[in-house]
Amino acid sequence: MNTLIIISVLPIVLLYLGLYKATKSLLPVTIIGLLVALGLAIAQWNNVALPIYHGMMMFDNFAIAFSGITIIATILILMLSKGYFDKISKHVAEYYAIILFSLAGIIVMVSFYNLVMLFIGIEIMSVSLYILAGIKKSDFASNEAALKYFLMGAFSTGFLLFGITLLYGTTGSFSLEVIRDWVLAHPHADPMFYTGIVLIIVGLCFKVGAAPFHFWTPDVYEGAPTLITAFMSTVVKTAGFAAFLRLFSACFAPLSDFWVPVLLVITVITLFIGNITALYQQSFKRMLAFSSISHAGYLLFAIVALGSGSANSVFIYATAYSIASIIAFGSLILVQQQSGSDNFESFNGLAKSNPFLAFVLTIAMLSLAGIPLTAGFMGKFFMFSGALAKYHVWLVIIAVVNAIISIFYYFRVIIAMYFRTADRTELVVPAYYKVVFIISALVTILIGVYPDFIARFI
Amino acid sequence: MTVSILIFLPVVAAVIVALLKNGIAKHAALFFSVAELVIAGLFLSKFIPDATTQFAIDVPWIPKFGIYFSAGIDGISMVMVLLTTLLVPLIVLSTYQHKYNNEGAFYGLILFMQAGLLVVFTALDGFLFYVGWEAALIPIYFICALWGGENRIRITIKFFIYTFAGSLFMLVGIIYLYLQSPGKTYDIHEFYRIGLDAKHQSLVFWAFFLAFAIKMPLFPFHTWQPDTYTEAPTAGTMLLSGIMLKMGIYGVIRWLIPNAPLGFVHWQALVMILAVIGIIYASLIAFNQKDGKRLVAYSSIAHVGLIAAGIFAWTEVGVQGAMIQMLNHGINVVGMFFIWDIISRRLNTRDISQLGGIAKVAPKFSIAFLIIVLGTVGLPLTNGFVGEFLLLNGVFEYSAYHYFNIALAAVAGLTIIFGAVYMLRMYKNVMQGETNELTATFTDISGSEKLTLCIICMLIIAIGIYPHPILHISEAAVNNLIQTIKIKQY
Numbered sequence: 015m016n017t018l019i020i021i022s023v024l025p026i027v028l029l030y031l032g033l034y035k036a037t038k039s040l041l042p043v044t045i046i047g048l049l050v051a052l053g054l055a056i057a058q059w060n061n062v063a064l065p066i067y068h069g070m071m072m073f074d075n076f077a078i079a080f081s082g083i084t085i086i087a088t089i090l091i092l093m094l095s096k097g098y099f100d101k102i103s104k105h106v107a108e109y110y111a112i113i114l115f116s117l118a119g120i121i122v123m124v125s126f127y128n129l130v131m132l133f134i135g136i137e138i139m140s141v142s143l144y145i146l147a148g149i150k151k152s153d154f155a156s157n158e159a160a161l162k163y164f165l166m167g168a169f170s171t172g173f174l175l176f177g178i179t180l181l182y183g184t185t186g187s188f189s190l191e192v193i194r195d196w197v198l199a200h201p202h203a204d205p206m207f208y209t210g211i212v213l214i215i216v217g218l219c220f221k222v223g224a225a226p227f228h229f230w231t232p233d234v235y236e237g238a239p240t241l242i243t244a245f246m247s248t249v250v251k252t253a254g255f256a257a258f259l260r261l262f263s264a265c266f267a268p269l270s271d272f273w274v275p276v277l278l279v280i281t282v283i284t285l286f287i288g289n290i291t292a293l294y295q296q297s298f299k300r301m302l303a304f305s306s307i308s309h310a311g312y313l314l315f316a317i318v319a320l321g322s323g324s325a326n327s328v329f330i331y332a333t334a335y336s337i338a339s340i341i342a343f344g345s346l347i348l349v350q351q352q353s354g355s356d357n358f359e360s361f362n363g364l365a366k367s368n369p370f371l372a373f374v375l376t377i378a379m380l381s382l383a384g385i386p387l388t389a390g391f392m393g394k395f396f397m398f399s400g401a402l403a404k405y406h407v408w409l410v411i412i413a414v415v416n417a418i419i420s421i422f423y424y425f426r427v428i429i430a431m432y433f434r435t436a437d438r439t440e441l442v443v444p445a446y447y448k449v450v451f452i453i454s455a456l457v458t459i460l461i462g463v464y465p466d467f468i469a470r471f472i
Numbered sequence: 473m474t475v476s477i478l479i480f481l482p483v484v485a486a487v488i489v490a491l492l493k494n495g496i497a498k499h500a501a502l503f504f505s506v507a508e509l510v511i512a513g514l515f516l517s518k519f520i521p522d523a524t525t526q527f528a529i530d531v532p533w534i535p536k537f538g539i540y541f542s543a544g545i546d547g548i549s550m551v552m553v554l555l556t557t558l559l560v561p562l563i564v565l566s567t568y569q570h571k572y573n574n575e576g577a578f579y580g581l582i583l584f585m586q587a588g589l590l591v592v593f594t595a596l597d598g599f600l601f602y603v604g605w606e607a608a609l610i611p612i613y614f615i616c617a618l619w620g621g622e623n624r625i626r627i628t629i630k631f632f633i634y635t636f637a638g639s640l641f642m643l644v645g646i647i648y649l650y651l652q653s654p655g656k657t658y659d660i661h662e663f664y665r666i667g668l669d670a671k672h673q674s675l676v677f678w679a680f681f682l683a684f685a686i687k688m689p690l691f692p693f694h695t696w697q698p699d700t701y702t703e704a705p706t707a708g709t710m711l712l713s714g715i716m717l718k719m720g721i722y723g724v725i726r727w728l729i730p731n732a733p734l735g736f737v738h739w740q741a742l743v744m745i746l747a748v749i750g751i752i753y754a755s756l757i758a759f760n761q762k763d764g765k766r767l768v769a770y771s772s773i774a775h776v777g778l779i780a781a782g783i784f785a786w787t788e789v790g791v792q793g794a795m796i797q798m799l800n801h802g803i804n805v806v807g808m809f810f811i812w813d814i815i816s817r818r819l820n821t822r823d824i825s826q827l828g829g830i831a832k833v834a835p836k837f838s839i840a841f842l843i844i845v846l847g848t849v850g851l852p853l854t855n856g857f858v859g860e861f862l863l864l865n866g867v868f869e870y871s872a873y874h875y876f877n878i879a880l881a882a883v884a885g886l887t888i889i890f891g892a893v894y895m896l897r898m899y900k901n902v903m904q905g906e907t908n909e910l911t912a913t914f915t916d917i918s919g920s921e922k923l924t925l926c927i928i929c930m931l932i933i934a935i936g937i938y939p940h941p942i943l944h945i946s947e948a949a950v951n952n953l954i955q956t957i958k959i960k961q962y
Contacts, residue, residue: 385636386606395643399537402647414640421633433617433625466534 032107077125116142159237174217180210235303244343284311331393490580501579523952538657547949645679677735687720691750782863790866797859829907
């Protein structure tokens, strides 16, 4: 639990550092702080987990694993931020602080043991994100993104809250334990409870960007500064799914006959909308936004086929997806800085001028497309296995069709980089970026070749 | 000594070669591929040609999900390993006259692909098989797309998506079998014991069949093939036609029929007919080809159709014929594409109508070309004859319905006549007749070209005269497999 405390205190320290104009020390302090938090989380691994704070939270292995991956992803993203925020505004310390506040909310989301904490976690995370989406104060798109995100987010929170209220109304408690016991005692739960589940599904689907509640994603992802988009589409999405899974496997598993059909429909729609729309994008960034919707679809598999392996599947899939996305967004930032555009064409001929960058981006794209020997394949493999184990054969076949569609747009980048030519000068890849790229690419390959080292975590 | 040496040497070699500079990389690649061939030879010398799996390796990979790194060599795999390790050095040698930019990457990808192919041919674990299957696809995609012809972007993505689509369905099939297996493992021997009912076996059959039919390619899944063969750099075409399509045929023998025998029986007649249609269809198109490389591509579809028909007949003779014909087809087609590579490199054209009379200016070349043509059309005492004879024999023995087998064998037999017609006509138009302005500049083969063609021609004749050693390698394994997976004739 010290992890949460450190991550909550760290931003305050950063704000003071900002106050005393110690901008140089911001990044090192943040990263050291996060590493300490990570270490403390890992130290609790396999300890007997009991609900703490009067049953509000539980820091079990599930929570530790997802805290770990979100913290690591945040560190990687923050390393990409060197020199990035400075260009946007003078108040750099605030941005680091807000990102960390958001991370604190995420830690709460992955370790909640009470619906109130779920709500509070989501709100801490979301409010921080509303601000982050709009940090380019004078940029029209950034403002639009922030406003849109805020309105949609507030709306979806309403659904979530309403759902939670209905559950409270039927069971008389916010505690996951009490709700689970109530469900076990009432195999045919009453309509109010069912309505509550549906509203919670709607609220959470908004947050993770699953169709048909995805309409905010492309605009927000496109308008927000690229680094913040990276944060939203990796860390935030992972946390959303962790919370989703935690709630459903803890409380609603016995009622799966009721909500699985609902989620099945959502999953199929999400897959098709995400993939088919991504096909038509000219902008790399927008393509990534839509592809993130389709990945939400694959991640939903774990919840549709809820079982003992679900946590493992989500963990591997989210890890694979996050690190690959970090490479993609990192490269996008560099290319965007050079050419001023985020279209596919701006990647033309990158393999000639920057073989290293092109190579890691290729690994990332192969991973996102789910090609074997990359982490993305392992993620898809575990998702498909889980779904087939529950006899969702048609779902898997639809997913296969979608995986084939996704090849088109992921390979567009590879084709642009390797097979199209353009006059371009060599991009300067800063050392920090190189470190992030190398780590991410190695992890991607490592999970792809030997997933066992990560598969035994949960 | 386990098969892991065979699998991991090319991986290490690929990394080393990829880091080397232009000029050294090709020699290093040749060195490593020959070393691999020597190791394969060592395996062969210690190999006991009975039905057992030898040199096996079995270590946990993802034990939680029943996935093991489990591979081994039996008679069937041995032939495939020989095919791969023999052809890769030949292919590398055949590229010696080319100047590729970024040579290290080019040869590194070839070696990496070899590792993937060897995994496919030796894997005894469904998951490992799938990973090898895709690990062979990625390098060939990049080889074709980076060093290919003008339309390469569109055509290679089509090729990639086609094959990737097929293999994803296979993945679903493999996972399905895993979930049905009593011990929850991906072990192929467990898969064989599952015993699903006919209806579910049909589903499994189609899941695997799509992947294999696209890879071979079997009519009507062949549409990616001629374009890709034409656009790919010659080394890529050789890898695709010489080795990669055998992945599909091998898959049918090892994974498709034994895993879904009842499903296979149900669809056997259909796939036999598809194979035979493919033979005729491809032969007819080959008649009208002006581009030599394209003609060879279509002739390859026809030959593969016959191999497929021989396997789908599922008789000992037919499968044995397929085994040796895979090796022969690999050698012949590599030779054939090399011939066209030499012609197009010297004369900058592959248009048959512009050529003629090369025999007069290049006698050595014309002899090599003739031997390869004869091997391809299956003249007695060349390697093609042995394979085609056994294959047709196998098709003839397949007796599902009265007279059906005779009709099939008769139609399939046309491939020999058709093949002779278009191949010999091609030879005549290219090599004989009057030497024109263009072909007068043709210089005879020398150096690495001579060496490559010499090896190929010697193999063609040697196997044609005395095929027994190769047939003997796979005989026991094939017989055993067919005895175990006895298909009831309805």
